[in-house]
Amino acid sequence: MQRSGSGWFETLLNSHSNVSSNGEIFSVFDRRKNISSIINTLDKVYNLDWFTSASKNECSAAVGLKWMLNQGLMEYHEEIVEYFKRRGFSAIFLFRRNLLRRLVSVLANSYDRHAKLLNGTHKAHVHSHTEAETLSSYKPVINSTSLISDLKEVEVTANKALKYFNSTRHIILYYEDLLMNRKKLNDVLDFLRLPQLEPRSRQVKIHTGSLSEHINNWDDINRTLNGTVYESFLRDYKR
Template sequence: MQRVESVLSKLHCYAGSFDGKPSCKEASPKWLYRKANWTWKLILLVALGLSGMYICILGVEKRVMYQKAILSMASGNKVGTTRPCSELNLVDGLFLHHPQPRTFDRKECSCLPVHNFVIFSMQRSGSGWFETLLNSHPNISSHGEVFSVDGRRESASTITRTLDTLYNLDWISSASKNECTAAVGLKWMLNQGVMEYKKEIADYLKDNSVSVIFLFRKNILRRYVSILANSFDRVAKQLNGTHLAHVHSKEEAEVLEAYKPVVNLTSLIPYLERVEEIIDDACSSFKETRHMIFFYEDLVVNPRKELRKAQKFLGVNPLKLESKHVKIHTRPLHGQIENWDDLNEYLKGTRYEIFLKGKDYG
């Protein structure tokens, strides 16, 4: 029996498929090798699967870190800051950010995206009126002439630090909407450091996806007359000893409108030429940014149409906007200038003659 078992142990036996008798054949060493090969193949397959899973997980983690970095750069925060939202939206070419203010909690509006903007303009071009109209929208915060303070524009670095604070919703003013701000910006006069640091500012605006609104006057002669009248009141203080650049009643407007300045003819044309140069330079310097140009005269003639365009440009729902500002100079130009006859004769035949004729607006 032991001899039979010894022989059988050297054979590969299986039950016959017909007669039930064992059928045996000599075990081949190749079968043993084949069994070993399948074992190693299984181990290799498992190892490859685990390696693939690890690579996928690592790739996802890197992608998440990259997305966080993009979000942080877009909102001006350091990489690694906890984000209330995980996505940077691009809608119709409009970049929407998710700032995380340090001074307050956005609460239920933490995932409401915010659009950054700036209004570039010049004094006495209707920018004060335009900004109060925008600020009557419940989701727009425009913080006024932030850079009227010299210390905030003494260098490119102080300018960018100020802008970082403002676009992170940490700038506090009467225009602050706090939690549910959907568009945040400021009014920036071209003589408040814009042209001195135009390259650095243009780079900042592009890097931070800030949209630009240009607001100018077509009739720059009217603007000049308004500047002369405002400069006079700055000294005369005609309203009960107080200087007001903007008024909220017809009575106040009538007091200021009564003054008619004398225009210096010698310096007038060089002044108008310089204003045109500044406007052209500004438009050229910031042409690579997302921008739109508005004119004060168009706003006066058709405020509803122009304000709707502005709101759509800022990515907010268009609403009826209101302002308490009252227009000061409503008379034709010949009724606002003391030496009108001399001025009229002086500008005849020049390209600025057009400012003397035609409708006041439109």
């Protein structure tokens, strides 16, 4: 799911000498325009015929890709599940526990696609604290009227994805858990049947500290979520 830490997580995995992840290859529409194009693309990855700047040709243990839920995965889930089972694919589902933080990231990233705050260049991920501070200077205004229904919609989508792929070999991870307990990465390496190494990423987190520092209409959002099932999103970790 977008803005759930998947870029950071992929760089962590790719830092392992036995992992080669090919990036978000289904961001290109032609590769996902129908199930035939999806299967053709997956076959190239499976047969090690997919070459990108992110791939490591010498890797032979775990090869994969990053796939967002809105890139054909849900639309053609029945055929994809059958393919996963037939080919022996494993899936790692990465979500965020705090959907309000995710929303801030989504809105800020969408804004920067047009504003291009970093010297006229849009960057979804950064590698310096200076760049992170520049991007986090934008504080989105969140629609408080639709906020609760928007959060529910994200939950429904995530639950639907897990239901669709329940019969596949998979593991479920949360971005916050990986941040707070790096030993969670050991579970991932065990799941991938890889030797234990210390993965590293050069990416720098953009929105650190309290959420109140990153939302323009914080008082409105605070009033909207207080007393609801989403109240905990207002007061979470501050890393």
